[in-house]
Amino acid sequence: MFKNKKSWIGIILFGIIIGLILGMVYRPDLKYTGKPVPIVYYFEGSVNTGRTINYALEIGDSFRRKSKELSSISETYNKYSTENFEDILKEKEFQKVQYDKGVIKLNKIELIQLEAEISDLEAIQSYISEYGETGITLKMEEDYETVIQLEKYIFDEMHGYIDKRVDVSDLRTQLENQGKELTALLEAEEADSEQVAALEQDIKSIKAEIVDREIKGTDVKGYKLLIKREEIVDSIISENNIQIDTYASLNDFIFKEARVSRFYIILYMGAGILGLLILIGIQRLIVYKVKTQRFRRVRVWKNNYFERDDSLAFIGITYFILLLFCIATLYPLLNVFSISLRPANNLFSTSFRIIPKDWTFANYKEAFVSNDLLIWIKNSFIVASATSVIGVIFSASAAYAFSRFKFYGRKPGMIVVLITQMFPAPMLLLPTYVILYKMGLKDRLTGLLFPYVATAVPFCIWLLKGYFDTIPRSLEESAYIDGCSLFNTFIKIVLPLAKPALAIAALFSFMAAWSEFIIARIIVSQSDKMTLPVGLVYLQGEFLTKWGVYSAAALITCIPVVLLFIALSRFLVGGLTLGGLKE
Amino acid sequence: MAKVVVKNLTKKFDDVVAVNNMNSIVEDREFAVLVGPSGCGKTTMLRMIAGLEEVTEGEIYIGDRLINNVAPKDRDIAMVFQNYALYPHFNVYDNMAFGLRLRKTPKPEIDKMVHEAAKILKIEDLLKRKPKQLSGGQRQRVALGRAIVRNPKVFLMDEPLSNLDAKLRVQMRTEIVKLHERLNATIIYVTHDQTEAMTMADKIIIMKNGIVQQTGKPQEVYDYPNNMFVAGFIGSPAMNFLYATITDRMTLKGGIFELNTTDKVRKIIKDNNLIGKEIVIGIRPEDLEDSYFVQNIPANNTITANVEVTEPMGSEIYVYVDIEGVLVTARVNPRSILRSGGKATLYVDINKIHVFDKNTEKVYI
Ligand SMILES: Nc1ncnc2c1ncn2[C@@H]1O[C@H](COP(=O)(O)OP(=O)(O)OP(=O)(O)O)[C@@H](O)[C@H]1O
Numbered sequence: 042m043f044k045n046k047k048s049w050i051g052i053i054l055f056g057i058i059i060g061l062i063l064g065m066v067y068r069p070d071l072k073y074t075g076k077p078v079p080i081v082y083y084f085e086g087s088v089n090t091g092r093t094i095n096y097a098l099e100i101g102d103s104f105r106r107k108s109k110e111l112s113s114i115s116e117t118y119n120k121y122s123t124e125n126f127e128d129i130l131k132e133k134e135f136q137k138v139q140y141d142k143g144v145i146k147l148n149k150i151e152l153i154q155l156e157a158e159i160s161d162l163e164a165i166q167s168y169i170s171e172y173g174e175t176g177i178t179l180k181m182e183e184d185y186e187t188v189i190q191l192e193k194y195i196f197d198e199m200h201g202y203i204d205k206r207v208d209v210s211d212l213r214t215q216l217e218n219q220g221k222e223l224t225a226l227l228e229a230e231e232a233d234s235e236q237v238a239a240l241e242q243d244i245k246s247i248k249a250e251i252v253d254r255e256i257k258g259t260d261v262k263g264y265k266l267l268i269k270r271e272e273i274v275d276s277i278i279s280e281n282n283i284q285i286d287t288y289a290s291l292n293d294f295i296f297k298e299a300r301v302s303r304f305y306i307i308l309y310m311g312a313g314i315l316g317l318l319i320l321i322g323i324q325r326l327i328v329y330k331v332k333t334q335r336f337r338r339v340r341v342w343k344n345n346y347f348e349r350d351d352s353l354a355f356i357g358i359t360y361f362i363l364l365l366f367c368i369a370t371l372y373p374l375l376n377v378f379s380i381s382l383r384p385a386n387n388l389f390s391t392s393f394r395i396i397p398k399d400w401t402f403a404n405y406k407e408a409f410v411s412n413d414l415l416i417w418i419k420n421s422f423i424v425a426s427a428t429s430v431i432g433v434i435f436s437a438s439a440a441y442a443f444s445r446f447k448f449y450g451r452k453p454g455m456i457v458v459l460i461t462q463m464f465p466a467p468m469l470l471l472p473t474y475v476i477l478y479k480m481g482l483k484d485r486l487t488g489l490l491f492p493y494v495a496t497a498v499p500f501c502i503w504l505l506k507g508y509f510d511t512i513p514r515s516l517e518e519s520a521y522i523d524g525c526s527l528f529n530t531f532i533k534i535v536l537p538l539a540k541p542a543l544a545i546a547a548l549f550s551f552m553a554a555w556s557e558f559i560i561a562r563i564i565v566s567q568s569d570k571m572t573l574p575v576g577l578v579y580l581q582g583e584f585l586t587k588w589g590v591y592s593a594a595a596l597i598t599c600i601p602v603v604l605l606f607i608a609l610s611r612f613l614v615g616g617l618t619l620g621g622l623k624e
Numbered sequence: 625m626a627k628v629v630v631k632n633l634t635k636k637f638d639d640v641v642a643v644n645n646m647n648s649i650v651e652d653r654e655f656a657v658l659v660g661p662s663g664c665g666k667t668t669m670l671r672m673i674a675g676l677e678e679v680t681e682g683e684i685y686i687g688d689r690l691i692n693n694v695a696p697k698d699r700d701i702a703m704v705f706q707n708y709a710l711y712p713h714f715n716v717y718d719n720m721a722f723g724l725r726l727r728k729t730p731k732p733e734i735d736k737m738v739h740e741a742a743k744i745l746k747i748e749d750l751l752k753r754k755p756k757q758l759s760g761g762q763r764q765r766v767a768l769g770r771a772i773v774r775n776p777k778v779f780l781m782d783e784p785l786s787n788l789d790a791k792l793r794v795q796m797r798t799e800i801v802k803l804h805e806r807l808n809a810t811i812i813y814v815t816h817d818q819t820e821a822m823t824m825a826d827k828i829i830i831m832k833n834g835i836v837q838q839t840g841k842p843q844e845v846y847d848y849p850n851n852m853f854v855a856g857f858i859g860s861p862a863m864n865f866l867y868a869t870i871t872d873r874m875t876l877k878g879g880i881f882e883l884n885t886t887d888k889v890r891k892i893i894k895d896n897n898l899i900g901k902e903i904v905i906g907i908r909p910e911d912l913e914d915s916y917f918v919q920n921i922p923a924n925n926t927i928t929a930n931v932e933v934t935e936p937m938g939s940e941i942y943v944y945v946d947i948e949g950v951l952v953t954a955r956v957n958p959r960s961i962l963r964s965g966g967k968a969t970l971y972v973d974i975n976k977i978h979v980f981d982k983n984t985e986k987v988y989i
């Protein structure tokens with residue numbers, strides 16, 4: 042089919058154009074910041090769900106800044122507590138004026154310090170004028186406390202909103218009560234018409250609220266959430282009289298980001314379609330080459346490292362490139378390893394030693410002792426193994442059907458299965474969240490299984506179908522004649538022969554589930570239900586991250602996967618080369 | 625009781641007609657060989673009997689039962705595949721026991737049957753091995769063993785010997801024939817090798833392009849072929865075909881030869897009004913002899929031509945002569961001194977020649 046270069050270029054162009062068209066031309070009639078939005082809007086919506094959940098944390102950032110400010114003030118206060126603040130302020134302001142005039146010289150750090158001190162002193166002045174010298178420390182502590190309280194409040198409020206979004210039970214009970222009250226009122230026959238009207242009005246508004254919430258609940262379009270989020274944050278901020286100067290710019294930032302991401306989505310889609318076309322092309326090419334036997338014999342690395350007449354330069358360059366790649370892959374790993382062995386919380390170090398001088402396993406101990414690491418490992422293990430088992434069962438049976446039976450929609454079916462792989466995972470976040478929420482599977486490990494199995498199955502189907510195709514049919518036919526049913530043949534003949542491919546499929550599903558983060562982050566919020574990747578991020582504290590413990594936990598996380606990989610690698614090599622071997 | 629009857633059987637793969645309106649009967653305990661050139665529909669035919677291929681039209685009976693819609697496992701047949709199709713993950717014992725286990729045969733009985741079959745096929749030492757540790761011939765025997773332990777009514781074998789070397793093939797041929805006598809089962813055996821067909825069959829079914837050309841005992845088919853295809857296909861070396869015209873004197877006249885005819889031939893010429901027409905003469909190599917070794921040759925019973933090649937076989941010599949551009953084979957006396965480059969005068973046994981229609985290729989005699 043694709044015999045010359047021209048058609049390849051054509052196909053690439055075609056893929057890009059299709060991607061662009063799909064990305065830009067399709068415009069749902071919803072309005073987003075006043076303008077019609079392309080399909081990518083859905084993606085942004087999903088991103089924003091994640092953001093909404095994380096937003097409170099981001100707001101928290103600005104609180105943190107505020108608390109820093111407070112501590113800086115108190116520092117300055119302590120520094121000059123023996124002197125007269127008014128005098129010092131004057132002195133500092135004078136210095137600043139002199140600097141501006143060019144009389145004295147200051148370097149950048151000194152200048153920043155000076156400015157900071159001036160603003161601190163000004164703040165102290167205003168405190169003093171309001172509370173008097175003695176009340177100031179107390180007041181500052183109080184402020185600090187408020188900030189932390191508020192942060193927690195916003196966080197809870199956000200979660201509460203998201204949880205409440207689709208849950209209208211409270212409204213329903215309210216409605217019921219109102220209804221009872223109304224009937225009681227009417228039965229009493231001394232009904233005050235005004236009272237009745239007010240009650241009816243109430244009931245109406247509650248009903249409207251229910252409809253509104255339910256619509257929002259079933260509405261997977263993220264921008265409503267986005268707007269709601271703004272409302273909540275706005276109300277909290279105005280209610281509590283908080284001045285958060287970063288809020289507006291943060292919001293702008295999010296919107297800008299969303300707009301940027303739109304561009305990337307178009308690229309994603311284009312690339313996805315392109316990738317699909319290239320895949321199909323490669324497959325055609327291989328078929329074509331096999332048919333025309335144009336494959337030259339490829340040397341296997343096991344038997345031949347290099348050809349006899351390869352030049353030294355060629356060998357040298359080959360090794361050099363390999364070495365580069367090794368360093369690129371190993372360096373970060375080694376870095377994590379050495380951080381995990383450092384005694385204090387040192388993320389950076391000037392030493393290049395892989396094993397630091399004063400190495401210790403304290404971080405590993407702490408990872409296990411003071412965190413839920415064991416529970417996370419258990420959770421991850423349960424989820425990953427279940428994903429692997431269920432995924433392999435599903436995909437093996439589907440792949441067998443695709444490989445052996447002729448039915449309508451077989452080829453399109455395979456393509457559709459492949460297309461599901463094209464979409465970037467975050468795009469599916471919002472629908473996934475809503476579905477799992479409605480099924481009552483939020484904060485449940487079972488809830489994770491659904492998206493995990495669903496994402497693992499398509500790849501496994503392709504993998505296994507390819508393998509099943511290589512198993513000679515006469516084996517199954519022989520089994521039929523020997524007296525096997527279809528199912529028996531599948532279990533007793535096909536599956537045992539497909540062991541290498543099954544192993545790869547199982548490994549793939551296991552690893553994917555083991556290291557999945559985004560979905561788990563959204564579905565699971567309780568510490569005892571977290572999987573390892575979520576737990577790891579949970580270890581990154583809000584104010585302080587213990588990098589040593591974090592690294593130790595990260596290494597512990599990857600050990601089982603590495604072991605599994607080594608255990609199954611024999612199948613992996615066998616499985617990848619098996620297409621060529623017969624008998 | 626286990627005769628296999630095929631009625632008006634047709635199989636189409638989209639546009640390709642693999643088997644075309646076939647009618648055949650294989651009697652109970654008969655060794656029937658389905659033979660024909662590559663792609664003539666033999667495998668398709670066998671697979672339809674086995675139930676691995678759906679029937680497009682027609683009926684198949686085993687015994688008196690119509691089996692068109694019976695699942696393979698309920699047809700009481702065993703099949704030996706061209707590529708053996710041994711289960712690679714089972715050892716030889718398990719390969720043979722698999723079918724019995726599925727049928728819930730008691731364990732001691734399975735053990736007995738497998739060992740018995742292994743003994744017949746001389747593979748007792750191999751029972752513990754996996755198929756990939758066996759040679760081609762051993763795999764072959766395991767495949768046979770797997771079929772015979774089941775003791776089915778009908779055996780189907782698809783070119784089971786095609787992957788073996790010549791010597792082993794001859795050996796296995798006799799083994800299978802012996803097995804047939806011993807098992808008392810109906811066997812339908814597919815091959816494209818006419819020697820196998822001739823040596824093994826009780827009945828030969830010759831196919832071409834999905835159509836049965838002739839059915840009969842080996843000698844019958846050999847002596848009385850229905851048409852040029854069968855005549856040329858059966859027999860090795862193959863029958864020689866020469867173009868000739870029938871003269872007024874009832875002789876068969878080619879460019880460099882003129883042959884007398886027997887009374888039988890003359891009668892046919894008269895009956896079919898063939899005088900003056902062009903026909904094809906078929907002569908088997910053994911019906912040509914170096915005239916040196918024949919006494920009292922009547923006139924017009926010889927052909928003289930240039931010798932191209934001679935192949936001494938020990939018990940006989942194959943002499944290839946060029947007659948009007950056709951390479952004609954003769955099996956002559958081993959003491960013949962004919963050599964390539966020389967001239968040969970070959971005696972034709974006119975009692976044994978065949979006459980075919982030039983257009984329809986049907987036989988006259
Ligand atoms: N699955 C199929 N789809 C389409 N055509 C097929 C299929 N199987 C067989 N045919 C065609 O049917 C015809 C008969 O095939 P079959 O395999 O029966 O030949 P055969 O006599 O067994 O040949 P050989 O001696 O080479 O094994 C061939 O023309 C072949 O191309």
Ligand SMILES: [Mg+2]
Nearest residue numbers: 666667668782
């Ligand atoms: Mg065949």
